[in-house]
Amino acid sequence: MKITDHIETTANLLSQQGIRKLVNEVSNVNLRDIGGQFWMDQHQILSKLNIQAHLQVQTESKEIAYEELLNQNKIVNVLHHLLSIEVWKNKIYPNFSSDTTFKEKNEFKLYFLLYHEATAINLLELLLYHPKGLNSLGENILDLIDYCNKKLRILNAWDEDVVSRFEKLDFQKSEVSKMDLKKNRSELEFSISINSLSIFRYLTENILNLSLTCQTRIINEYDFISHLVFLIEKAPWLKTKVEKNAKVFEKFDNGVWKMVDKEELFLIGKVEAQVWLSLYNLLIEPECQKKYNYNTKNHEIVLRLRTYMSEDLLNQLPILEGLYRFLEQLSMMDPPVQEFGDSKVLIQQIPDLTLSILEGADFKEISHHQKTIFECESAAAKEKFTEGLANIYNIDDLETFLEDPKCAKCGQLATQRCSRCKLEWYCSRPCQVKSWGNHKETCSIIVGDVEK
Template sequence: MRADELTRGCQCRSGISAFEAEAIIERLERFQVRDVGSRRWMAQHEMTERLNIQAHMNVHHQNEEFVTEALTTFEKLPLLIRDLLVIETWKGKVYPLVLRELATDSVTLYFTLYHEATIVNLLEIVLFSRSACLSAGDALLDLVDYCARKVAKVTAWEAPSDPQALSGKRILEMSDEELMRDKFDEMEFAICIGAIGIMRYLSEHAAELDLSVVTRMLNTHDMISASVYLIERAPWFERTDKNKFRRYEDGAWRDIPRDELPRLGKVEAQAWLTVYNLCLEPKCRESYEYTTQNQDIILRLKSFITEIMVDQLPVLVHLQRYLEELTILQPPEPKHRPNRSILVELVPEILDEITKDIDWDEVAEYQKTTVFRQTEEDKREMARRLAATYDLSEYSELLDPPKCGKCGKDASQRCSRCKTEWYCSRACQVKAWKTHKGACDMVVGYTAL
């Protein structure tokens, strides 16, 4: 069965069966950076997205998690992690070189960029399982490096002055290249937030992970200190006005009333659980190299742990006790620390293999002239397949209730032309038409190809 036949098979109805999931997963293949965006690569992206949606549906309905089981059985987690590093590398090395020429085909380029978010989202679901996490083997070294890069990036994140969704008027004023850069940043933030969740699950399984993976988390990247910086910086929380606040949850920024400010957000809880796991797990306590510097950094958490937080996340009482113990701990001097040089430490290999001896200018030129050069027929086929892949009408229980594009209230009516914007009433739709028309024409024009 070819990749395109598998894709059509998994699109014939809203979900995929366990048999279809196994067939798809068994045939997942390795790609190089130069293959990103190609027909075969895009077919695998569509199948990966189907697996991602089905995995979330299984968790939502508390069904058998056959996607996770199949990825574990066929030992495809290392391939999935490799695919993640391939698209990350492409975004960092090739995307800047092709953006100017390819920005006019923004939809194809957008879904190529979205592949990283798809894999991160799927890994968040799959790595909850201990057996799945262990099946990734040495690839976890590369995954730890990846998460460390994303955590560092989001810790230093500077939010735009207007992070709300783009208005139709602003879309019309922006060039194709500016629009893609804006969407890139929005997507990158979501990916970084997803990496926080992945790190939490890695830390949760630390007791059974290879010592090299634990050492890389604790000493190579010092994810305990990195998580402290992350909690202090709190990029998931923003004060937009004197009395207005918002928090990033479930993939979107949400306004929160003042009386809900003490509530612990989901992303923040992930960061705290990472600290808890890495500090309290005996294997981690034995492996972590304490210094006066990182001891001082960790102790800064004491001021954050309040009774309200402990009520919401009871395990923090144990972390609080650990911090009290750490206060009186005297870190050993360097010359008195255990000699770990006798240990044979594994090193990550996937990223080195992906980037070895690559001429990025040559790859960019190849993609501009071959991979992303599409005929009108190719664009029509791409539009049809993407529309089928991302038709979430059967997954409405996973989605938030739509909001009116004009006033923000709950909406029940959708624009009949583009089917992307929602309104609470005919009156709001008429008022919003002047600014919505441009974006509406853009969407309708593309889907009509």
């Protein structure tokens, strides 16, 4: 998920004191409070820190946001936000959204609840790039591994059936179609899952520093190696469409789908590179080789990588030469007989952070409580929520970070945008007129012109 998907007013770099104050206010939120004012305050804080962290990287400034989060031991709080909103999304929201009596009154708020997961993982992706940031999680790395496993499996199962499952969520009873939340939900899930690949690569690069339980979870219990091979074969970051009787190729890169020529398909994008580098780290590291429980099945799966080890790939990622040689050697061997001495774990850690989120949670009661809040939210509360968003997002300050805008109606290159909210772009006046029916409600919420 790109940071420019949403824009905020704190685009100018804050002072260390300002960032320190923000970091000091980062706290955990329990499941029952998600969507409330305290959660909204936390969403604003994480969003501002996320933007600051990205700006500091892009402007090559001192990474104050990372340093403050590390020094105040708050990176684990960001992980807690990530895990708690994922639990809410999967365990609580479906309970009341599927209720035939449920009437959503603040679809814009719903979108930002779902987007909170993207904000948290986007920030973690920067923080965990640093080994110290990863190590600061301590035993909670196990929770992060479990999370990455879920997202990797989503990517391996990603197809039209998955998208349809998101779209069957009961959004259509209100005017939600105007905001295209069904599409946004599936797009968010895909982008979040892609973000998890970067984080998983950081885990593989530091695998020797992880506990034995974490190593075993990655190498054998979840068999990430086989699932990464499946991901190379499936390549969900590529898709083909037919437009005007011609094939059109798109590649997911830097958070967006981009059209590419057929001749450019051999170029390795960032997403695909993350998968290859993770495989390299797990297959080449001697300690991982000792621990991986080879059998006839996974031996054959790993060797399927040879099909993709082309000259183009090796030219773009020369480090994979070592992986190529390893695969050639492996092909001449029978599946190794694993001696289980080092890989057995007599006492395993448990994912404490996730358990603390779930402990004592009555999903039925929380769902009923939040359903009532969503249905009975006052106009004043709704206005306060949109005012809070206005304190975060503003298109003008980060315009230099944006991709070339595309028309919201036809997808062509756009040169004009909505004069009210300045967020929606169009290629022409006719497209703007045709799109206004869908854009009107979103536009009114952004500019604060909401019916009381």
